[in-house]
Amino acid sequence: MSSTITAMLTPPVTRRDHSQGPPVAPITLVEYGDYECPYCHQAYFIVKELQEQLGDQLCFVFRNFPLTTVHPHAQHAAEAAEAAGRQHKFWEMHDTLYEHHEALSDKYLKAYATQVGLDLARLNQEMAAHGYAVRVREDFLSGVRSGVNGTPTFFINDVRHDGSYDLVSLLTAIEDAL
């Protein structure tokens, strides 16, 4: 049996995903991330810069990859972002979580939810029921099957980016993919 390790995004991006930028953009950048991961916090600002520089050329997609035993607040943070998505504020919550990646206990999650204007009663109810745990786990497993072994991991047009995720490396890889 072959020991090849797949490094292609599985499944590809669909309408189920959270995306920013035109779906028809020539570059689709997918990140598997964990809200409590300090490296993902670094990468958050890099992605912002990429979006600034590439504009409509870039479609950015975020999928969850919480390592829950290493990062005890990552799972709830991911569920909170998904719950915010149901209220059409996924990206507002996503950004807030990464800008406060060192304070993600439930108490803070509720404060951030209020800050971004979510219906808190609904959020509390859905969080308590772990309504989004399945969705987060689906993301996680899709990452595993795509060859994600840690966070952040990026895919450029479905191909895993194995280089560094600093701005220059990512821009170079994106140019190569065009």
Place this chain on the structure above:
Amino acid sequence: MTTLALHVRRDGKNAEELKVISILRESLSGASAHSANVLTSPEPFRTAEERVKNDGDTQASACPRAALEVGTQAPDFTLQATPDQTVSLKDLRGAPVILAFYPADWSPVCGDQMALYNELLSEFERFNASLVGISVDGIWCHLAFSKDRKLHFPLLADFEPKGAVARNYEAYRQQDGICERALFVIDAEGTIRWSHVSPIGINPGANGILAALEAMTSKQEITA
């Protein structure tokens, strides 16, 4: 945390310590390129040039060898799992077994790899598969590492004679005195059905394991 540990070790004078440093540095170079989800503070980004250089170093000194071949009977072993408990491969017979040989407790890549597997135990259970990690670290080291990372699967100590089990699986790095980063999926009859040796600094992830388990298990047998 990691960087500090390295600085402390760099002060060491003997050759053995220096070798440990070089292995850890290889592990670090792999970790920062692709698998960085660890408890340490972020390291500065490496330039592309540094990455190529480091990866080149890794290739030169850590080129993976072939491990024991698919189709061969997995050599039995009995190793300490805790100070008063042992695990024997033959006791796990009747269901798939995943052996994850790894170089060292505490190294960043290992931490990532084991943390990832820890998240996937329920997936492995769907195939009725059990997972054991194996390194040459002693049992007390394993216990501390396992407790720190909240691991829920056994780490076995291939400690005395050092690396004997890894040698039987052709997954021992004689020159470094540590296990390769090698994975084996063994079927219920004890035959090796899939194996993979990673470069020492590269976390192999889990897709290969899951694909192997799927390939050897019919869909009817999986309890979804």
